Amino acid sequence: MLSAQDMQEAAAHGRTVKAIYVYEAPVRLWHWVNAVAITVLAISGYFIGSPLPSMPGEASEHFIMGYIRFAHFAAGYILLVGFLGRIYWAFVGNHHARQLFKLPLSNRKWWSEVLFELRWYLFLEPDPKKYVGHNPLAQLSMFFMVTLTMVFMICTGFALYGEGAQAGSWSHVLFSSWVIPLFGQSQDVHTWHHLGMWVMVLFVMMHVYAAVREDIMSRQSMVSTMLSGWRLFKDDRP
Amino acid sequence: MTETFYEVMRRQGITRRSFIKFCSLTAASLGLAPSFVPRIAHAMESKPRTPVIWLHGLECTCCSESFIRSAHPLAKDVVLSMLSLDYDDTLMAAAGHQAEAIIAEIKQKYKGNYILAVEGNPPLNEDGMFCIHGGRPFVEVLKETAADAKAVIAWGACASWGCVQAAKPNPTRATPIDKVISGKPIIKVPGCPPIAEVMTGVVTYMLTFDKIPELDRQGRPKMFYGQRIHDKCYRRPHFDAGQFVEAWDDEAARKGYCLYKMGCKGPTTYNACSTTRWNGGVSFPIQSGHGCIGCSEDGFWDKGSFYDRVTGINSFGVEANADQVGAAAAGVVGAAVVAHAAVSAIKRGRMDQTNGNK
Numbered sequence: 001m002l003s004a005q006d007m008q009e010a011a012a013h014g015r016t017v018k019a020i021y022v023y024e025a026p027v028r029l030w031h032w033v034n035a036v037a038i039t040v041l042a043i044s045g046y047f048i049g050s051p052l053p054s055m056p057g058e059a060s061e062h063f064i065m066g067y068i069r070f071a072h073f074a075a076g077y078i079l080l081v082g083f084l085g086r087i088y089w090a091f092v093g094n095h096h097a098r099q100l101f102k103l104p105l106s107n108r109k110w111w112s113e114v115l116f117e118l119r120w121y122l123f124l125e126p127d128p129k130k131y132v133g134h135n136p137l138a139q140l141s142m143f144f145m146v147t148l149t150m151v152f153m154i155c156t157g158f159a160l161y162g163e164g165a166q167a168g169s170w171s172h173v174l175f176s177s178w179v180i181p182l183f184g185q186s187q188d189v190h191t192w193h194h195l196g197m198w199v200m201v202l203f204v205m206m207h208v209y210a211a212v213r214e215d216i217m218s219r220q221s222m223v224s225t226m227l228s229g230w231r232l233f234k235d236d237r238p
Numbered sequence: 239m240t241e242t243f244y245e246v247m248r249r250q251g252i253t254r255r256s257f258i259k260f261c262s263l264t265a266a267s268l269g270l271a272p273s274f275v276p277r278i279a280h281a282m283e284s285k286p287r288t289p290v291i292w293l294h295g296l297e298c299t300c301c302s303e304s305f306i307r308s309a310h311p312l313a314k315d316v317v318l319s320m321l322s323l324d325y326d327d328t329l330m331a332a333a334g335h336q337a338e339a340i341i342a343e344i345k346q347k348y349k350g351n352y353i354l355a356v357e358g359n360p361p362l363n364e365d366g367m368f369c370i371h372g373g374r375p376f377v378e379v380l381k382e383t384a385a386d387a388k389a390v391i392a393w394g395a396c397a398s399w400g401c402v403q404a405a406k407p408n409p410t411r412a413t414p415i416d417k418v419i420s421g422k423p424i425i426k427v428p429g430c431p432p433i434a435e436v437m438t439g440v441v442t443y444m445l446t447f448d449k450i451p452e453l454d455r456q457g458r459p460k461m462f463y464g465q466r467i468h469d470k471c472y473r474r475p476h477f478d479a480g481q482f483v484e485a486w487d488d489e490a491a492r493k494g495y496c497l498y499k500m501g502c503k504g505p506t507t508y509n510a511c512s513t514t515r516w517n518g519g520v521s522f523p524i525q526s527g528h529g530c531i532g533c534s535e536d537g538f539w540d541k542g543s544f545y546d547r548v549t550g551i552n553s554f555g556v557e558a559n560a561d562q563v564g565a566a567a568a569g570v571v572g573a574a575v576v577a578h579a580a581v582s583a584i585k586r587g588r589m590d591q592t593n594g595n596k
Contacts, residue, residue, distance in 0.1 A: 049548050050561065051499060054482045054490050064480035121578070123585060167454075167464055181455045185535040186466075186506035191549055191560050198564025202571050209575045213582055 044072040243282035287322035297358025308434035354387035361410035405539035430533035467504035501545035502529025
């Protein structure tokens with residue numbers, strides 16, 4: 001129950017709220033499954049490259065490296081399946097579902113909005129614009145740092161996985177057989193896969209910061225949109 | 239007529255029993271069914287020996303050293319005889335014009351029917367003057383001799399990938415032979431040196447079946463380079479258990495734990511060391527306590543230290559690995575995020591103030 005004082009306060013800040021349904025359930029589910037998978041992949045992957053301190057006792061008593069690698073491979077499979085499902089949803093979902101895969105590169109207005117967003121982040125614009133989907137700068141960075149990086153990580157990751165799964169396995173046939181020769185040798189693929197992980201880490205840092213900041217500073221909802229799917233606008237100005 | 243392999247063996251004093259043993263061992267080492275033993279025996283009894291020309295470019299002769307130590311039962315006398323190794327300037331008695339005449343003779347007599355084995359590679363800078371063979375640049379001799387060969391074997395990392403002489407900055411522009419020879423099947427047998435039994439195994443396969451072994455995309459015989467050292471390493475259980483050597487003189491090193499943290503390249507190296515081993519199956523680097531350096535992989539000299547797990551990225555101009563680069567970038571972005579958030583907060587505070595004053 002709202003008290004009389006609460007009602008008064010609410011009336012003082014009161015405004016009508018417009019809302020648009022942006023992110024459909026599969027997109028939101030993918031986002032959060034991905035978030036978990038990427039977290040598991042980054043942590044387990046780091047420990048594959050730089051393992052924990054050596055275990056004492058007999059080898060038969062432990063399987064720590066085995067479990068870490070299992071977590072990495074399992075999360076990798078989930079990431080792959082999720083990504084394939086997400087591509088499918090880009091075809092059948094609403095037009096926001098296609099933003100990650102298609103950049104309107106020939107659209108002049110879109111480019112001017114990219115510049116506008118850059119100016120907004122450089123504190124050169126006093127007032128943010130409203131966007132229903134991603135703002136153009138966000139879309140641009142997501143395309144490069146999520147879509148392309150994920151494709152790269154899936155290709156190199158399953159190429160490395162296929163080396164262990166051996167010739168004849170699906171991952172060896174589909175990935176190892178061309179990715180390893182393309183890079184020259186397996187060690188290079190490891191190094192690049194490692195760098196890809198850091199690109200993801202950078203993205204997550206910027207992504208979380210930008211989402212929280214926009215939630216506070218912009219004229220629309222951000223964080224809750226990825227939970228409920230609804231984009232709420234805080235004012236009626238265009 | 240040229241002698242058959244069998245005749246050579248008998249002449250060398252090998253009994254028929256030993257000969258059949260050799261055929262069985264060869265079949266086993268090539269991963270063939272027992273039914274292939276009589277086929278190998280028949281081929282060796284009836285086929286004339288295929289002549290082999292063995293050229294040396296920029297190299298250290300470690301491939302030859304490895305090859306002549308093949309611990310295969312009959313290596314010393316037979317494998318060399320079996321090859322009908324008609325030209326090998328390191329091993330042959332002839333020298334000078336006499337030796338060079340043999341190349342010309344084989345080229346003419348066995349046109350399109352001899353095997354060219356190349357140890358080392360040609361340097362291309364200064365018109366190939368960094369490696370002279372019989373008074374001419376090696377690259378010319380190589381191209382000429384390859385032109386009439388049936389197939390070319392690239393011995394070792396030098397001929398296959400370039401090896402140390404092609405490591406950055408590669409002053410002589412040493413170039414792997416597949417970049418120089420075209421239109422001939424090239425079998426790469428990388429390693430620095432390759433394992434003796436792998437070398438004799440490849441030759442035996444080619445002579446016995448009259449065809450080259452099945453190769454992978456990088457031109458290596460699948461039967462010996464289809465798996466990584468790591469896949470068959472006897473220390474693998476320690477890897478899965480997370481038991482690692484952390485320093486060369488620690489307890490884990492004495493107990494024979496996994497050398498992964500010491501930069502062992504077993505997980506990224508395709509070779510048969512962990513199964514075939516060296517010196518007649520006595521040992522291999524990991525077994526003697528040192529990590530694999532990945533000597534059969536392309537450009538293994540330029541992948542940072544042999545003792546690093548996460549290898550250096552020298553392209554950045556500083557000694558750094560992927561983690562250092564990534565952590566530095568994460569630090570910069572993190573600092574930027576904090577600074578940006580601070581400025582945003584101040585800006586918002588000011589806006590609230592002005593709005594409040596209105």
